[in-house]
Structure formats: structure tokens, C-alpha cells
Amino acid sequence: MKRLDLIIPELELERVRKALREAGVPGYSVMRHVTGYGAAGVVSEGLEVSGTGANAHVIVFCEPALLGTLRRLLRPLLSTYGGVAFVGDAEPL
Amino acid sequence: MKRLDLIIPELELERVRKALREAGVPGYSVMRHVTGYGAAGVVSEGLEVSGTGANAHVIVFCEPALLGTLRRLLRPLLSTYGGVAFVGDAEPL
Amino acid sequence: MKRLDLIIPELELERVRKALREAGVPGYSVMRHVTGYGAAGVVSEGLEVSGTGANAHVIVFCEPALLGTLRRLLRPLLSTYGGVAFVGDAEPL
Amino acid sequence: MQSSVVLQNLLSPPVLFFVLGIGAVLVRSDLEVPAPLPKLFSLYLLLSIGFKGGVELQHSGLNQQVLLTIGSAVLMSLLVPLSSYWILRRKLDVYNAAAIAAAYGSISAVTFITAESFLETSHLHFDGFMVAALALMESPAIIVGLLLVRALAPRNGDSAEKTVGGWGAVLHEAFLNSSVLLLLGSLLIGLLSAAFSPSGMAKMEPFTGGLFYGALSFFLLDMGIVAAQRLQDLRRAGAFLVGFALLAPVAHALVGLGISRLLGLPQGDALLFMVLCASASYIAVPAAMRMSVPQANPSLYISSALGLTFPFNIVIGIPLYMALVQRVIPVLP
Amino acid sequence: MQSSVVLQNLLSPPVLFFVLGIGAVLVRSDLEVPAPLPKLFSLYLLLSIGFKGGVELQHSGLNQQVLLTIGSAVLMSLLVPLSSYWILRRKLDVYNAAAIAAAYGSISAVTFITAESFLETSHLHFDGFMVAALALMESPAIIVGLLLVRALAPRNGDSAEKTVGGWGAVLHEAFLNSSVLLLLGSLLIGLLSAAFSPSGMAKMEPFTGGLFYGALSFFLLDMGIVAAQRLQDLRRAGAFLVGFALLAPVAHALVGLGISRLLGLPQGDALLFMVLCASASYIAVPAAMRMSVPQANPSLYISSALGLTFPFNIVIGIPLYMALVQRVIPVLP
Amino acid sequence: MQSSVVLQNLLSPPVLFFVLGIGAVLVRSDLEVPAPLPKLFSLYLLLSIGFKGGVELQHSGLNQQVLLTIGSAVLMSLLVPLSSYWILRRKLDVYNAAAIAAAYGSISAVTFITAESFLETSHLHFDGFMVAALALMESPAIIVGLLLVRALAPRNGDSAEKTVGGWGAVLHEAFLNSSVLLLLGSLLIGLLSAAFSPSGMAKMEPFTGGLFYGALSFFLLDMGIVAAQRLQDLRRAGAFLVGFALLAPVAHALVGLGISRLLGLPQGDALLFMVLCASASYIAVPAAMRMSVPQANPSLYISSALGLTFPFNIVIGIPLYMALVQRVIPVLP
């Protein structure tokens, strides 16, 4: 199994969720109110009061076979709206 | 060392915490207000106002030797109340 | 690429952030309001109202070459103020 | 049914904000009240309603009428789950039937509060002890639901153990869950303050009193959003459950009306009694059921109680019951 | 410019708490209002201002003056982005120029609210329909900004697709974003309550009325912190944008003053009209731009609107505009 | 000690809700006020108390009595850590003794606020400048604690560096931590508003005044939960620290009573002065100590201040000190 970590601007979340469902992942988890720093600069909590919001952290545990589809669906979103996606290994307990 | 990620309904949290202490893990961390999607359907923030709550994300870094005990203690909880548990590799910085 | 997970008392956050920028990481993400248990005992939500706060979870994806600098900058912080740091593998999606 | 009563309810700020919340979901707006803000409002409403109920209970005192009314309310919270189970079992398995039955035996504090506000804007009196009835109806329904599972569930393998768990945990969950505890605790505090600290009691007023109506309206905005989101779950549930979720409240309200008549309750109390019978729990009971009857599907009992029965009662039920009250219950001289 | 007006504004609690928030960042204190508490206050302020505006709109009714004023406000929200784009394009690319232009065509509800509070403490009347103008100025500026991008952006490769996205999504974002929806919804609710549920309307008052000024002050404490943090971003933006962020509000306010004079608005409404023209959006427009014009740099449009124009208007702009109003607009008999 | 004073305090809503919170933990209910809602209430209370104190300070002005009282309060915040250290050092190491000593030299704003509310419900006057004393007692105790560590800690290896860190950071933490800044800032804002913006000041009242007592009660519900959770940590602390946490407040209150008598303070101010001496910090000091004296064990200084001294003062201390005040301090003519 693989573990996919997405850290993305909150405004992207709805589209990412849709992409995950479309790719057929067995599940995912979302944490909001994530702040950070990346190519687009600093995202601080203060920005939550502006319309652009903070970041969200999405975790997906899925079969390696899904990664191709996920890459195809998510890469355009990430390059348009920002955020990062990393894959690691994970086995069910 | 191993890294264990548990994503579980919040109502399970107290029992999971107890299981972790019983297994003798050196520490754990908990993030609440986690939403998501899995076998039991969608968990949205709106559900936090209903009594069943959202999910929690528990991270444990521990020796591989503990995984057997953790599996024994946690599996029944996960199969009764839902949630997922995945193990990966991690080394202290 | 490597994935670094730091779980630290919130009061340490500003210094950790500074260390990460100094080490030249390409980005990082921060989740607050993390509770847990470790060498210093239990950190519960109730403590957020006391001045010492809860924990924060910091995730960094970076090149393995940075780990040496990160170790040098972060270890003294961790040994003084508490918290854990673990490294795993991760590849961009 | 007088259209003026319906309009008066429908065009009051709390109900209008509820409808706005539903509308926001329907037009797919990103309007939301992020967690844990809704928790702030629900804690506030429980605390305030308990406190005010306690103050009024202290003023009115406990007489036979009070005890009879509270007793009848508790009785209803025992009987409703039994009759509901009997109906639900036709189409659902033991676990789901029992969990939904328990939800309908219990109450929805927000529905009760909205009915109180409706009475207040109509300048109709109601009694503080009705809050005690509200608080005491939560737990029995949970117990009945779990007894049903224990008695009627198939015993194969370990599923009997999974079911219900130890009775200690169950009773704890039923009687000491946060909403029961906060309601009863605040009731007691209101009672004690009214008796021994009148100036303290008076200083609570701007918080528990003045602010209340607006805070309820704000909270109902969020509840509208949440209810509309749940509604979308109901597609899976099927027509039987949809029918139950819309007809059961009316049936239970009618029984409540009959009992109110028998007890000789005044109009305001009769409406609240009907609302207690008609409303279904989406907080305490789901929490208890999810822990004790994990075999039941939460999306069934939460969606029916929260996605259908709750908005039905808020928007249509309350004025409908009021119209019935006005026909059946004589105005006190 | 009468120094008493400036002092009266500067030494009022909302502005002082705003300055305290700025000061906290400057001395590097750890004072913060953690998420999502600021959201609670911004939802509360929108709901309250909409509700109160609706109540007053119901009392005043819709006459020609009202419609003319609202129409002029909407017109300004179409023209300001065009003229702003023309200026900004000298130094910035199409995407950034259009995004910033849209922000300045739109409005800042908190600036408007602070101006209302300023009028109230000065015992100057203003009309409820100005809130309708506020609500209706958010969306057109977004549309103009996106039309500018569509018409003037270079079309190389897929960037045309990236730009703006489907118009459906854009119009949805422009007209159904949470702040527009909550404002217009609350306005309508206020209007309906005032017409049909006067006792419900009255019971909202402690929440939407009494509490308002203090809640605004608390929120401005946080906005001061946020604005000061943004200010530090502006180093990257350069002198041109800093100049624009400070001069554009004054220029737009002057145009607003001229229109107010032409329309024969009373003093209070004239100030609000000027503030609508002078303020820039840091909520609805940035959200829409970030989604529809991802090529623009959010730190430019957010920092200029939130880090400079917003504090300028709160601290200096409002009393400055008031001083101008007092010179140009006759006091009603 | 008149039992009526005790009952009057114990049966007031704030204290009853505090007890409810403690009870919820004892019966293992899941009642909780999730983060960051408690932060909302603590910010609100600091802002309101500071603002109201500033308004009253403007009305009363600064005279010799005021300056003497504030000076004595600051003196107490320097002396209490010294004497406490001397006692604590018998059983604890330098780091822990200094950190706990600093906590007891500093103050608990919530205890102070509860005492104010107690006075208000008893219709006893107190002066606004006592809030200034409250704000000015936080920082000196921190400094003394750090000086103790610097002077008396063993210097082996790098632990000297670890200790205290640069003085710049320490002074910054002592004087610009969020609670000191918000209190002093709000005090100044109250003062300025009262002087220059009386209508602004008046419009704050429903928020900072009317709401206050209820919000305090709500917050104390949560503080009861938190204190009871901390109490369970105290098992590790041992009988010595438990004894200190219960006897030190009484001893310090008695010294405060003597000083109040010497200064000729009226009854209300005397009670507040005693409470300032008796209470221990669980916010500003722990934050500073954890950063500057990482060798000290936070669970010792937080648990004793928050788990024992705080509930002791709220439930028993305040009425006890009041009973003493009534014996020792003459009623003003």
C-alpha cells in the first residue's frame, strides 16, 4: 500500500476531493487550518479571515496501482493552485 | 523505528489512547476535527454538532517490537468502530 | 526526498520555523492544537488555556542533503524544550 | 389550521435563518460555520435554557401537576421507542430499528428551544419545569433502545459482546453524557441561584436571556446547513424511512396532545409537550448508539432525525402543533 | 479638516483596538485570536449588519432615491475596476492589474461597519438601504476583473483555459460566495421580520444591536494584527503599489462625494457612499481571483487591500471623508 | 466567618458552574469546551476587565492613594516569590522552586474577576485602578523568578546557557506577553474612550458590561474542567507541594490584608488586594518559565497553581478573605 500526503490551499479542497473520488480511492482524511510556507510564500492563520483561507492536509492510503490516475488528476490542480503531493510506503497494521 | 498512523472516529479515541498506554508506546500525538471518507461514508464537519463527532488522527512513533501488541489491542476497536491503521518506516532525526 | 515530522510544544514553534528557514527547506506545513503524550507527560486541550499551550505538528518534505543541517539546528531545541523528530522516505507524486 | 400561525413561525428570524442555511447548501454556496463554533452555540443554548428553567422552577415550585407532567414525559420516552421499534422492524434489522427508535423516543433540545421562542414571540406563557422534562427524556430512550438490542438481537459469535458493551458504560453514557449533564447541572444552578443569590441570578440575564434569541437564530443558520447536508444522505435510506421520519413526529405529537389535554396543561406547556414527543435526538442518542450498537448504520439514524424530522418540526411542525393546541386546549381564564 | 473629527474617530474603542492589534505585531507580542474565532466575528458582523439594514429598509421602503443610490453604487463598482486597471497596468501584468482592480471596485464590509459605528457615536443618521448597496457592490467588480483578464490576457498554450475557468463557476463565485449570500440573506430576513414578525425582530436587538459595537471592537483587534502582518509582505510590492493603495481610496472617495452631492444624499449616507467607493475587498474578491486568476499573485492584492488601504481607511480615511462631507454636503433641515 | 458570605459566594452562578465543571470530570462525563473556545472567553474577559478598569481609572484619576496601592501591589509581586522560594527550596531543586515561586508572586486574572463579580453581587464598591495593579503584578514576579535561577542555579556545562536565555527575550516575554499587553492596552483604551469618546464608551457597555457575568460563568465551567484534570497530576507532586498550594494563598492574603489596613483601603479594594496576593499565575508565568527555565517541570507549577490554588481561591478563598475583611477593615462612612 501507499500513503499519499497532499498539502494544498483550502480553496482547492473541493476539487481535490472530487479527483480522489474519481480515482476511486478507498478513503481519505482531511485536516484544515494548516498553515505553512512554500513556493507561494507564507500562509499564516491571519489569512483565514481573508477569503483565500489557509491550507488543508489530505492523507490517502491506497493501492500503488491508483497512483497513476491520481497523478494525472491531481498534477494540474497542484500546478494551477499550488500545494505539494508526496508518496511514501505504508502497510496496514 | 516504525510510524503508526491511526485515523478513527473521535468516539473511539479514549479507548485507543488506553490501548496505546497499555501497549507501552513511548508517546503519541492526537489531532482532532479530522473529516474524511471511508467505508462508513462521509464524515463532514457538520457531524461534529451531532453526538457522533468527526475523526481523530493519532500518530505513534515506536519500536517495531510493539506492533504485535498494538495490532492485537487495536484491531478489535477498528473493526467495531471503524477507522484505519497504517504502518510505515521512520528514523529519529 | 525525505519527509520530516516534528511534534513539538507550541511555544517552540517560532524557533523551529526559524531553524527550518535557516536550513533552507523548500517549504513546511504546521498543524496546531495537537495533544499527546510523551516524556514530559500528557498534553491535553485543557492546557491550551494555560500559557504553555498544546503541541504543534510540523511536516517538511526536503532533499536528504538538508537533514544534516536540520539535525544540527533542531536537536538542541528538542532536547531543551521537548518534542520528537522522525524522518521517513517520500517521493513527489 | 390558521395560516397566521404558520406565517408567524415561518417569518420569525430563527426559522428564516434556518431556511437560509438550507438554501446555502442547495445553491452550493461555501457558507459555513466552521468547527468548533457550532459547539459554542450548542453549549450556550443548553446552559441558558437549563439555567432559565431552573430559575422558573424555583419560582413555581414542585407540585403534583409538575410531577405528573414530568412523569408523563418520561413515560412517553419509554413508550415511543417501543412502538417505533415495532414499526421500523418491518423493514429494518434489529440494530437499525432499535437505534432509530431510541432517537425518536428521545428529544431535540434545539427544537424545544425554537418552540419556546415561538411561544415567547406569541406572548404565550409556558412553565420552567418543562425544561426538566426535556432533560429527563434523553436517558430513558437510550436504555430502551439498548434493552431492545439485548433482548432481540441474534446471538451469533462475538456480536453479542459487541452489542451494548458493559451495562456500566451504557448507563454512564445514558445519564452522564454531556448534554444531559449540562442541562441538569444548569437547571440546578438556576434553581440554587434563584433561591440564594438573586443578584447573581439577575446578572446572568443579559447573557442567558437577552442574547438568547439572536444566538438561537445564528445557530439555526448552521443547523440549516447541517440538516441540508444530511438530507442528501437520505437517498440511501429509502421511502420507508423518509415516510417514518415525516409521519412519526405528527403521530407522537398527537399522542402528546391527548396527554396534555388529560393533564390539563395550559396551551404553552401543551405545545412544548407535543414538541418533546415529536422531536428526535441527533446528539445524545446517536453518540450512545454509535458506541453501544456499532452494528447500526449511523447515517440512517442521524439522517432521519437531523435531515428530515428536525427541519420538519422547525418549519412545519411547530406551527401545526400550535394550531392543534388552539383547537383542543382551552385558553386559561 | 477639523481635528475634533479625527480625534473622535481615533479615540473611539473600535479604532483604538485596531491600533492595539497593529501595535501587538510591531512589538512582536504573541497576542493572537486563533482560528476560527475571527470567522465567528465576521459571520456575526455580516449577519447583524444585514439584518439591521433589512429592518430599516422595510421601514423606509424603496423609493426612487433609494434605487438611484443603489444603482450609482453598482455603477461605481463597475467603473472603479476599469480606471484602476488602466493605472495599474502601467507597472503590472494583466493578471495582477485585473485582480487588484477588482479588489478596489469591490468593498470591505468591516470598513463600512466601522463608518456606521462612527456615525452612530456622532449621532448622525444614515439609511438602511446603504447595506443593500454594500451587498450589491461585491459581485460586479469580480465580473469586471474577470472580463478584463479574458479580454486582455495573452493567449499562449493552456493559460487561457486556466484563466477564469468556466463562466458558470465564476458567476457562482461572484454571486453566491458566502459573504454576499449571508449579507443579502440577512437583509431579506430583517426585511421580512420587520414586516411580519415585529416581536421576533425586537428580540434580535440585544444580539444584533447591543452587542455589535463591542464585537466590532474585538474583531478590529484581530484585524489590526492581521493587517500589520500583511503590511510586512508589502516590501515585495514596491512603491508603485504602495502609492496606489494609499491614493486610490482618496480618489475614489472624492468621486463618491461628487456623486453623493449630485444625488442629494444626506451627510450620513454620503459618508457611507464614499467609504464604499474608497474601500477595497480582501475577502470575496481575493477568494474569487485566487480561484479564477491563479496567475495573479495573492500577496499583491491581499496585502495592498488588507495591509494598507484597510488600515488607512479605518484610521485616517473615515474622519477625512467626514471632514469633506461636512464641507460639501449641506445638513438636512 | 459568617456562613452567609460563604453561601452567597458558593451559590452564585460563576462558582456553581465552576463546581459543575469539576463535577463533570469527577463523574467522567465527556463534557468539554473544545479549543480554541476557552481562548475566546479568556481574551474577552481580559479585554473587558481592562476596558472597564480604564474607564473607572479615568473617572477617579491618579492620586497618591492610587499610586501607593499600585506600588504596594508591585512590591508584593517582588517579595512573594522570594519568600516562597525560601520555603519551596527545602524540598525542591532551584529550577522548580523558582518557577513555582514566580507563579505565586504573579496573579490569576480569573480569580480577580470572580472576586470583582462577588463584590458586585454584594453591592460593594471597588476601584478601577485595582485592574492596573493586576496588570502590573504579572511581570515583576517573572523577573524575580529568573533572577533567582540565574543567581542560584548550579553552573555545570551548558545548562547555564539553557537557563533563562538572553535577557532580551526574557524581558520581552515578561512585559509583552499577550495577557499583560491585552490588559494594559484595554486599560489605556478604556481610559482614552472615557476621556474623549463618551458615546463610544457607552456603546461598549452591553459587550464589556452586560454580558460579562454570564461569560465568566461559562468560562468558569471550562476552568472547573481544566482544574479538575490538573488536580489528577498532583499525585506526583507530593504532600509538600499540596500543602504549599493551599496554605500559601491564605498566608499571602493575610499579608495583603495587613497592607490594605495600613493603606486605609476600603473593603472592596482590600478584598481585591488580598486576592491579588493570594492568587497564582497559570498563564503568563508558566509560559515564561517553560521558555526560560526548561529544567523546571511544568506539571509541578501548573498543577499547583491551576489544580489547587485556583479552585481553593474561587470556592473557599474569596468568601474567607471577605469574612476577614469585614472584621478588620472598617466600613467607609
Ligand SMILES: Nc1ncnc2c1ncn2[C@@H]1O[C@H](COP(=O)(O)O)[C@@H](O)[C@H]1O
Ligand atoms: N516542502 C514542503 N514541505 C511541507 N509542506 C510544504 C512544502 N512545500 C509547500 N508546503 C505546503 O503547501 C502549501 C502550498 O505550497 P506552495 O504552493 O508551494 O506555496 C504551503 O503553504 C505549505 O503549507
Ligand SMILES: Nc1ncnc2c1ncn2[C@@H]1O[C@H](COP(=O)(O)O)[C@@H](O)[C@H]1O
Ligand atoms: N484509505 C484511507 N485513507 C485515509 N483515510 C481513511 C481511509 N479510509 C478511511 N479513512 C479515514 O478513517 C475514517 C473512518 O474510516 P471508515 O471506518 O473506513 O469509514 C474516515 O472517515 C477517514 O477519515
Ligand SMILES: Nc1ncnc2c1ncn2[C@@H]1O[C@H](COP(=O)(O)O)[C@@H](O)[C@H]1O
Ligand atoms: N513516540 C511518539 N510518537 C508520537 N508523538 C510523540 C511521541 N513522543 C512524543 N510525542 C509528541 O511530542 C510531544 C512532546 O513530547 P515530549 O517532549 O516527549 O513530552 C508529546 O506531547 C506528543 O504529542
Ligand code: NA
Ligand atoms: Na421524542
Ligand code: NA
Ligand atoms: Na471600493
Ligand code: NA
Ligand atoms: Na499572587
